[in-house]
Amino acid sequence: MKTDSTMQLPQLLVDNISIGYAGRPVVEGISFHLKEGEIACLLGPSGCGKTSVLRAIAGFEPLMQGNIVLHGKTVSSAEFFLPPEKRHIGMVFQDFALFPHLTVAKNIGFGLQKLPRKQQQQRVDELLELVELTGAQNQYPHQLSGGQQQRVALARAMAPRPDILLLDEPFSSMDSDLREQLAREVRHLLRRDGVTAIMVTHDQHEAFAMADQIGVLGQGKLLQWGNGYDLYHRPSSRFVADFIGQGVLIPGEIIADNKISTELGIVSGKMTSDASTGQQVNLLLRPDDIIHDDNSPLKAEIVGRAFRGAVYLYTLKLQSGQQILCLVQSHHQHEVGEYLGIRLEADHLAVFSDAT
Amino acid sequence: MSFINQLRPYPAFIFVLAVVLSMPVAVVLAHVFVPSGDIWQHLSSTVLPDYIRNSLLLMLGVAVGTLLIGVTAAWLTTMCQFPGRSVFEWALLLPMAMPAYIIAYTYTGMLDFAGPLQTSLREWFGWQYGDYWFPQIRSLNGAVAMLTLVLYPYVYLLSRAAFLNQSICVLDVSRTLGNGPWKTFWKVALPLARPAIIAGLSLALMETLADYGTVQFFGVSTFTTGIFRTWFGMGSAAAAAQLAAGLMVFVFALILIERYSRRKARYHHTSRRHQDLRRFQLTGSRAFLAFLFCLFILGLGFLLPALQLLSWTIHVADTVIDADFLRLLVNSLSLAAFAAVLALILALVMAYAQRLYPGKLVSGAVRVAGMGYAVPGAVIAVGVMIPFAWIDNTIDDLARSQFNYSTGLLLSGTLVAVTFAYLTRFLAVSLQTVDSGLTRITHSMDEAGRSFGFRPLQILRQIHIPMLSASLMTALLLVFVDVLKELPATLILRPFNFNTLAVKAYELASDERLAEAAPAALAIVIAGIIPVILLSKTITRSRKLKLAIDEN
DSSP states (O other): OOOOOSSSOOSEEEEEEEEEETTEEEEEEEEEEEOTTOEEEEEOOTTSSHHHHHHHHHTSSOOSEEEEEETTEEEEESSOBOOGGGSOEEEEOTTOOOOTTSOHHHHHGGGGTTSOHHHHHHHHHHHHHHTTOTTOTTSOGGGSOHHHHHHHHHHHHHTTOOSEEEEESTTTTSOHHHHHHHHHHHHHHHHHHTOOEEEEESOHHHHHHHOSEEEEEETTEEEEEEOHHHHHHSOSSHHHHHHSSOOEEEEEEEEETTEEEETTEEEESEESSOOOTTOEEEEEEOGGGEEEOTTOSOEEEEEEEEEOSSEEEEEEEOTTSOEEEEEEETTSOOOTTOEEEEEEOOSEEOEEOTTO | OHHHHTTSHHHHHHHHHHHHHTHHHHHHHHGGGSOOTHHHHHHHHHTHHHHHHHHHHHHHHHHHHHHHHHHHHHHHHHHEEOTTHHHHHHHTTGGGGSOHHHHHHHHHHHHSTTSHHHHHHHHHHTOOTTSSOOOOSSSHHHHHHHHHHHHHHHHHHHHHHHHHHSOHHHHHHHHHTTOOHHHHIIIIIHHHHHHHHHHHHHHHHHHHHHOOHHHHHHTOOOHHHHHHIIIIISOOHHHHHHHHHHHHHHHHHHHHHHHHHHHHHHHTOOOSOOOOOOOEEOOHHHHHHHHHHHHHHHIIIIIHHHHHHHHHHHHHHHHHSSHHHHHHHHHHHHHHHHHHHHHHHHHHHHHHHHHHSOSHHHHHHHHHHGGGGGSOHHHHHHHHHHHHHHHHHHHHHHHHHHHSOOOOOSSTTSHHHHHHHHHHHHHHHHHHHHHHHHHHSOHHHHHHHHHTTOOHHHHIIIIIHHHHHHHHHHHHHHHHHHHHHOOHHHHHHSOTTOOOHHHHHHHHHHTTOHHHHHHHHHHHHHHHHHHHHHHHHHHHHHHHHHHHHHHO
16 A cells, blocks of 8 residues: 555655554554545544544644654654644544634634734635635624534635645534535535545545545554545455445355356456455445346345335345345336346456455 | 413412512612612712722732632643642532631631731741731731632633533644644633633622621621621611612622623533543643642632631530530521522422423513522622511501500511521522423423323323432532521521521621631531532533543
């Protein structure tokens, strides 16, 4: 993961860091890097340590081991610790943490106090325009809606042009149907200013909408680093396969390179990990890998269905009792108990041996 | 429609209660328009400017003192880590157990010419009387020091709560925007806590205005001592009531400030999600200084005077603790218990009225009934005395003219008058406690009970009483202790020869029999520790709760 493909020095280098409380590590051996202007996301269930990584970059958590290098300067190591106010970072918090006693403009200008007054005003105006809050500059945070408060928090963090922007679950207090849209808007804003940013979230849709690169964390370890497509179609571990998207694992045997024999017949596709012929494996089947086909000789009993608008998500039972998921366009109506003709169409074969 | 709704017997009863309980304040305020002739002229040309000046200076001094001590102590114990911090966190509330008049006479005993400090100084250095200068404790400055030492916990408590409630994120944001810890305190933490600090300060200042024992003992003329002097010395009820009304102007100003600050504090609320507090670890000399500061405050405000009282008590135990003292104890405790139970019953009646008849009228009536908390005891005493005397006289006149029989004093100078004064003053305390307990029982809990087929009485027994019992107990204890400590109202209204611990301690101290006053004073202080324990329990409970939330 440390292969530097570009000539350019990374804006942020996180090198083999471990973080712990009272000697008990909560995060172990995490490494990744970000190029200037790149937007990344740390994704994982609650308690996986993602927020600790973010706070370590911000300078609120000391390291037990490893280095954090920001803009070419080591800011944290096991021996050295630069306090947060000297790191030149920006941070957006889960609850926005706006200063309730200051107006919108004063909130945004809070980090600019070292600049001459005129430049402060100029930068505040610029940001008010960027986050479309011109006209609200003299209002107090409690007079704003949740979405507006969030934009103020973002503008405040961006105002001093930090080397990196850190976002800690910035959408978690929003309505769930707003989150993706907001994530896209924020991405657009960051892109326009060329801001390097890391977001932490447990919501994969937010992560997909926002980030170029996504790191999946589980139990304090970085399990996979890649874009949304890779995480979905080429998960490197069972944990990632489970955590991202829906799907089931069905048992099978590798009979040749890129060929697996399963209860659904022989599947061929590009295998995402090395496994030798003859090995017993579990194959990940996403609901979109199973195609509804009335002409297929392969039938499975419908044991459940969930209406998803454009599609139905069917739960099907195979002869062995193994259950699989299948997406079918919703104008095909089938009742529970009926048999559905299906066929398997997977490009990528994500297989896991029992051990992984 | 809603008005007719509220005219049913129960809410109507609440209105009557509100009218009766607000009578003392109303009487005092109404006396602004009653001519009192020459006495008022005389007062305003001679002593009134003094009263105003002294009251203002007293408030100014106490404000500066309680702010410095209270805010510093709150910041140290919530945001910093140093040896002894977790003990100081609750122990710094202990001075609340010490009524100001008691600490005042204790320090007088310790610091006076014949006290242990000056005596040892003379012995060590061989000084004689007049050889050296020693600060005069019985002065305005002394009163400021005494009041500050026992009133800073109000500021401490409220600013501490404000610091705890500040989302740590807000402080973190300031750090990420380039401010160090010190600058963050001045630019973010302090401005955010300002409404809470001001609310705490107004409470401390209300107590300052209500104080009678300390200023009287130190010979500082303020409104409260003036009320006494006018009442007893000049025998003018009307002029005393007018002085009381003057005092109320200050009190009302403080109430307004407090209300306004609390409203503002709501907006200054930042977040319900808290990061675990990561306290600044103080080391070396800084940790030592923090420790010393807290110990110093605690020592001066509680440990030292309490030890002095204890040593006096041990010294005089043989002669003072006798059957008379026991009767005094029984008198005080039973009166306080009686008033506390009565206040609790009234509070329950009012709180349930508010719950059953939601609406502006009932809640307005309840608020009027509970407004006495800010009114100084001396003012309430005057406001109770005047109408009660009028009722007594009217009945007496009537009986004499009709039956040729004198009824004498039926209400004034009886325990009825004393108890009534306690109720008007302390009902708010139990009302607040009961009310906060009752709001935790949501209406949907009642509805859930009803859906299981419970009748209202069953709901009361199986849901309300178990959930309320802790609040009810707290309400009882708080009023009990407040009554026990109350001095000026008891002093004016008590029946002839009826003494309480507070009155006895005050009388003996006034006669310079300081050591003999100690047992009664110590009993009050020990009782005063009860609410401190209750408070510190809520402190640890809220912290445990917060930890539990953080674990999830």
